[in-house]
Amino acid sequence: MAASSVCRVGSAAGRAFLRGLRSPAALLTLTRNRGVATYAQTLHNIPETQVTTLENGLRVASEESNQPTCTVGVWIGVGSRHENEKNNGAGYFLEHLAFKGTKKRPCAAFEKEVESMGAHLNGYTSREQTAYYIKALSKDMPKVVELLADIVQNCALEESQIEKERGVILQEMKEIDSNLTDVTFDYLHATAFQGTALGRTVEGTTENIKHLTRADLASYVDINFKAPRMVLAAAGGISHKELVDVAKQHFSGVPFTYKEDAVPVLPHCRFTGSEIRVRDDALPHAHIALAVEGPGWADPDNVVLLVANSIIGRYDRTFGGGKNQSSRLATLAVEYKLCHSFQTFNTCYSDTGLFGFHFVCDPLSIDDMLHCAQGEWMRLCTSTTESEVKRAKNFLRNAMVAQLDGVYRLELVVSAFSRLIKLQNSGRLFVLLTM
Secondary structure, X not given: OHHHHHHHHHHHHHHHHHHHXXXXXXXXXXXXXXXXXXXXXXXXXXXXXXXXXXXXXXXXXXXXXXXXXXXXXXXXXXXXXXXXXXXXXXXXXXXXXXOOOEOOOOHHHHHHHHHHOOOEEEEEEOOOOEEEEEEEEHXXXXXXXXXXXXXXXXXXXXXXXXXXXXXXXXXXXXXXXXXXXXXXXXXXXXXXXXXXXXXXXXXXXXXXXXXXXXXXXHHHHXXXXXXXXXXXXXXXXXXXXXXXXXXXXXXXXXXXXXXXXOOOOOOOOOOOOOEEEEEOOOOOOEEEEEEEEEOOOOOOHHHHHHHHHHHHOOEEOOOOOHHHOOOHHHHHHHHHOOOOEEEEEEEEOOOOEEEEEEEEEOHHHHHHHHHHHHHXXXXXXXXXXXXXXXXXXHHHHHHHHXXXXXXXXXXXXXXXXXXXXXXXXXXXXXXXXXX
């Protein structure tokens, strides 16, 4: 009787186990089928993205799930691409000031309010986006939305905090200059999009940071922080209706008109196939980035490129596996000691992007590693096997399903609002930073 009860609870796999040793092959088959069914069910249960637009043009997007936590953030369509040579770095500067108090909440009171919820507060600035987000318990969602609205609309911009953060940013810029990977990608953008806004760094120049004033930062907010350029996104244990109601309460005051109807236009950034080399024989390794123009955020070709990058894979000497890794390029790197590490990337913007790979190697191995890496690109076009494609798809599916909550999921929600633009005139880019 007890055994039959267990069978009913344990379903087909449980019954097979109790019948057991007579048919191990059947048990393995059932186990595999159970795994497939569970995965399919997971995909089927991915929550629907709900979107509501407020009267002032601000969009509220959410995905509901039965989670005890939620992540709520404000994504603003402004970044270093919207800056000019004189105010480049203003968005990054503003990010540092966003959590230093508002007109309603002094710095100490603001920090105490966040800590009292046990919440995690963060933000970032990129070339096209500025984001502030908070991860907290689901029951605290209304307070989280209130805090985000206060940050966006009432940032204090106190002179004392500006001067304090100016020193912090200048120190950060020195640290960034010592990160050779970041330096390489800044050079990559500088040459790929030379003479355009995407060629500038997110942090700006040292001179700009030294001379930006409170008036410059206030003007940046006044021009760019408009409701139609904002998305309030949430994922986790939240109700979309409740989120919209709270958003109406706290975000309805965000302005949606521009002075003299001077709506900022996103500048076109042309791709230029080119090469830049910075040589320093005192450094032991070379950092190399090779890229071609990629598609924008909303282009369906991104899915294909993600699969292609998964086939090429990534490698670091600290990884285990050696010659037995699934990545062919990683196997070559191990066998012939071609590099210390390599990674692929597909960096997307609204209407363009960069698709390529970056690696670190000894100076004498540059030509060999470049030859093998470019050979992998050619192999993608001519002799990729079905098993490689299947493995890459499985890797991507598992990675996406594993991140149904949190900031990554919110970024997927927000990216749905990106524009779809046909790309033409792809070229070749080679960036070499010899270390």
